Amino acid sequence: LSSESIRELGSLPGPKGLPVLGNALQIRPAVFHRQLEDWVAEYGPAYRIAIGSRQYLCTADPEHIDSVLRRRPDVFRRAERLEQIAQDIGFVGVFSASGGTWRRQRQMVMAGLDPRHIRNFLPALVDVTERLQRRWLAAAQAGRDLDLLDELMRYTVDVTTSLAFGKNLNTIEEGDSALIQRHLNVIFPTIMRRLLAPVDFDHYLGNWRIAGHLRELRQAVDGFIATARRELEQDPALRERPRNLLHALLVARDRPDSGLTDEDVSGNVFTMLLAGEDTTAYTIAWMLWFLQRHPDTLRQAQAEVDSALAGARLATSMEQLAGMDYLQACAYEAMRLKPVAPLIINEAVEDTVVGDIRIPRNAQVMCIMRPTVLDPARVEQPTAFDPARWLDPQAQAAHFKRASMPFGSGPRTCPGRFLALVEIKLLASMLLANFDLEEVGSQNGAEPAEKLSFVMAPEAMRMRLRPKARASAARQSAAAEAVQS
Ligand code: HEM
Secondary structure (H helix, E strand, C coil): CCHHHHHHHHCCCCCCCEEECCCHHHHHHHHHHHHHHHHHHCCEEEEEEECCCEEEEEECHHHHHHHHHCCCCCECCCHHHHHHHHHHHHHCCCCCCCCCHHEEEHHHHHHCCHHHHHHHHHHHHHHHHHHHHHHHHHHHHHHCCEEHHHHHHHHHHHHHHHHHCCCCCCCCHHHHHHHHHHHHHHHHHHHHHHHCCCHHHHHHHCCHHHHHHHHHHHHHHHHHHHHHHHHHHHHHHHHCCCCHHHHHHHHHHHHCCCCCHHHHHHHHHHHHHHCCCHHHHHHHHHHHHHHHHHHHHHHHHHHHHHHCCCCCCCCCHHHHHCHHHHHHHHHHHHHHHHCCCEEEEEEEECEEEEEEECCCCCCCCECHHHHHHCCCCCCCCCCCCHHHHCCCCCHHHHHHHCCCCCCHHHHHCCCHHHHHHHHHHHHHHHHHHHHEEEEEEECCCCCCCCEEEEEEECCCCEEEECCCCCCCHHHHHHHHHHHHE
C-alpha cells in the first residue's frame, strides 16, 4: 500500500462521542457485543470508537481479523488492561499473558490439552457424564424441570477439574462444591466491567466486593496444587508420565531453566477454570435450545447417536465420538449463530497497519466475529439453523468454514477446542440416547436473551426431559440405515 492510500484510524466513521470520555457513556457492558454489531450495520465493517483516551478499530472484516489474530504475540497482544487485571487479582495465565511469558506458558498448557492426553482421560470424562445421566434420570422420573445452565456448569466444572487437576470435585452430586462457580459468577462480570471502563478505578482502590470470592478461589487452587505436589513426591514416576495437567505444569515449573514460577502454575489453574467452563456450558445450552426447536435436525442427530452407540447408554471410546459428525456440525452451527466469544480484543504492540488502516501502538483492535458468518453474501440462509451446511463438501462450504472462527485463529487459537468438542459430543449423545427433549427454553418461552459477561451467556433456561424407552434392535438398525442413506 502506498502511503497515500493508508487511512488514519481517526478518519474512520463511527458513533459520535464526547470530549475526554469518547463513547464510554454509550456502552452497556451486558449487551456491548450487540451494540458493536449494530454499529457494523450502521457504519460498515470497519469503524472507530474511543473509550476515554483509548482508540479502537472495530472490525468485522474477516481479512482484518485474520491479519490481527495471526500476528500475535509480536505485533498484537491481548489488552494490557486485561494483564493488569489478572495481575491485580493474582492470576496471570496463558489467556492474559504476553510476549515471552505467554510463549512459555502456552507450550506447557498445550501439552496438557493435546488429543493424546484427552484420550487418556476419557474414562474420567465418562464417569462425570454417567453421574449427570443418573441425576437427570431422577429429575425426569420425578417430572422435575432442570436449571439448564446450572446443570451444564456442574458438568464442565467437574470435567475441567478432573482432567486438569486430577481432582474429582463432584459438583454434580455434591451441590456445595459448585461454590467455585459462584465465585466465578462474581469475578467474570467484574473483569468485563474493568476492561471496558474509561479509567480502571479498581486498580487503584481495590474491590472489596470480590475480595472474599478471590480469597476462597485461591484457597481452592492452592489446595489442587498442594495435592498434586504431594502426589509427585509420593510417586516420582509421575514426573515422567504426568497423570494430569497440573502434574505436567509442576514438572515443567521445577526444571532448573524453566523460567516458570509458582505463580505461573496457579495462574494457569485459574485460567483453565475461567476459559474452560462457561464457554463449553453455554455452547451446549444454545445447541440444545436449537435442537429442540428443529425436530428434523433433532431426529437426524438422534439417529446418528443411536447408530454410533449401538444400544449403549453412553459413548466410552474416541471412536464412537468420532462417528458423530452430525452432532459436531450441530455444535458448530450453534456457535455460528450464538458464539460465546463474539468479540476478541487485541492491542497493538507497535505502530502497524491493518488492511489500509494505520493502527498506532497501544490502540485496540476489536474483532467482531459474528457479522461475517451471518452475511448473506457468504452464507446461504444465514439465520437458519442448518447443521448440514458444515458437512457440505463443496467449495462454498469450505470458504464459509474459513470465515467462521468460534475458537479464534492463529497462534493464540483456543488450546481447549479438542476437549470442548469431546465434552459437547459426550454430553449431547448421552442426552439423546437416554431422554426425549420435552422442553428447553427461557422462563417466558421467548428466545433467551444474550448477556455479555466476559463471554456471551444465554439468560437462564430450564429443561424438561422424559426418560426414553430403551431402543429396540429394530430401531437401532433403522437408525443405522437412516444415517447411511
Ligand atoms: C465451546 C467451548 C470453547 C470455545 C467456543 C472457546 C473459544 C475460545 C476463543 C475464541 C479463544 C480466543 C482465541 C484467540 O484469541 O484467537 C479461546 C482461548 C482460550 N481457551 Fe477456549 N474455548 C472453549 C473451550 C475451552 C476449554 C474447554 C478450555 C480449557 C480447558 C479452553 C482454554 C482456553 C485458553 C487457555 C485460551 C487462551 C489461549 C491463548 O491466549 O493462548 N477453552 N477460547
